[in-house]
Amino acid sequence: MTTWPALGRRTFLLCAGAIGVVLALSVVAALVWEDAAWLLGALLLVSTGVSVVLAKSGHNALQLMRESLPTPVQAPAPTQVVPPTGLSYAPGEPLDMLRRDIQRDVSALLSLHALLPVTGSMPAPGGWAATPETLLVLVSRILAAPRIDTVVECGSGTSTAWIALAIKKRGEGRLISLEHDQNYADSTRLKLEELGLDGWVEIRVHDLVLQPFEARSRLWFPSEALADIGPVSLLFVDGPPAHLGAEIRYPALPLLTDRLTPDAWVILDDIDRAEEQSILARWVADGTGAAPFQVRFQTDRAAVLERAR
Numbered sequence: 001m002t003t004w005p006a007l008g009r010r011t012f013l014l015c016a017g018a019i020g021v022v023l024a025l026s027v028v029a030a031l032v033w034e035d036a037a038w039l040l041g042a043l044l045l046v047s048t049g050v051s052v053v054l055a056k057s058g059h060n061a062l063q064l065m066r067e068s069l070p071t072p073v074q075a076p077a078p079t080q081v082v083p084p085t086g087l088s089y090a091p092g093e094p095l096d097m098l099r100r101d102i103q104r105d106v107s108a109l110l111s112l113h114a115l116l117p118v119t120g121s122m123p124a125p126g127g128w129a130a131t132p133e134t135l136l137v138l139v140s141r142i143l144a145a146p147r148i149d150t151v152v153e154c155g156s157g158t159s160t161a162w163i164a165l166a167i168k169k170r171g172e173g174r175l176i177s178l179e180h181d182q183n184y185a186d187s188t189r190l191k192l193e194e195l196g197l198d199g200w201v202e203i204r205v206h207d208l209v210l211q212p213f214e215a216r217s218r219l220w221f222p223s224e225a226l227a228d229i230g231p232v233s234l235l236f237v238d239g240p241p242a243h244l245g246a247e248i249r250y251p252a253l254p255l256l257t258d259r260l261t262p263d264a265w266v267i268l269d270d271i272d273r274a275e276e277q278s279i280l281a282r283w284v285a286d287g288t289g290a291a292p293f294q295v296r297f298q299t300d301r302a303a304v305l306e307r308a309r
């Protein structure tokens with residue numbers, strides 16, 4: 001489309017000249033042919049031309065003004081946050097799962113330290129040791145159970161310190177920790193002394209021995225390790241380590257079931273492994289003692305059992 005300029009000085013003079021010429025010619029024609037229609041025709045032509053020029057010029061002036069206005073600023077398109085590694089935090093992706101684990105651990109550790117103020121440095125949780133969530137369940141049960149007699153633990157370490165701390169705060173009960181490895185027993189004892197908790201714990205160190213158990217031979221702590229234990233309010237099974245034998249932790253519940261109080265909790269760690277899943281299934285199916293055991297709930301890595309009611 002042709003765009004006319006806004007009515008400038010030059011255009012105005014040209015238009016005015018053209019109007020003047022048309023009018024002069026119409027006057028001459030009217031005089032020569034003695035007919036005023038020439039004059040009327042010229043006036044009609046001139047007014048039409050002037051109207052068109054003014055209308056177009058006004059339109060163009062508005063357009064020029066509009067074009068001179070600043071262009072509106074466009075909001076930038078939202079960009080997705082991509083970590084520098086290129087890995088994704090999308091739900092279910094490895095980074096997302098890791099972040100959830102860390103959040104669970106931090107939350108449980110904060111709760112543990114709120115429940116039991118610690119003056120020294122506690123041994124690290126996780127890895128070989130119980131996870132913060134499992135430690136929190138152990139500690140909470142000791143603090144909240146109607147009564148705490150003996151707590152038995154299979155496998156010493158970080159859990160020993162937290163259980164002892166909870167028993168000390170409660171002011172009743174004691175912990176018997178069964179350990180087959182002298183080195184781990186020694187380092188746990190040192191930690192307990194450093195934290196002023198050694199008076200609440202007895203670590204019993206015994207080599208595992210092959211003994212007849214349910215029509216076969218199994219490695220387990222010798223009978224004297226369990227001789228004078230009872231009644232047991234809480235049993236935590238986190239040892240012996242799996243590499244020492246298939247389903248090596250299985251005897252813990254059958255051998256201690258008659259010492260457990262009616263409302264005792266039994267906690268089996270490492271149920272993320274097939275072997276512990278199998279032990280758990282057998283414990284539930286065995287129906288050891290007067291009442292069978294059932295899973296009450298699970299932590300991130302442990303199952304909590306109690307007698308079926």
Ligand SMILES: C[S@@+](CC[C@H](N)C(=O)[O-])C[C@H]1O[C@@H](n2cnc3c(N)ncnc32)[C@H](O)[C@@H]1O
Pocket residue numbers: 128129130154155156157158159160179180181184238239240241
């Ligand atoms: C799973 S750990 C017991 C951990 C303990 N209940 C805790 O929460 O720290 C089972 C046994 O493994 C052995 N153990 C502990 N820490 C270990 C490590 N870092 N490497 C190899 N064996 C370890 C000890 O003999 C322990 O009794």
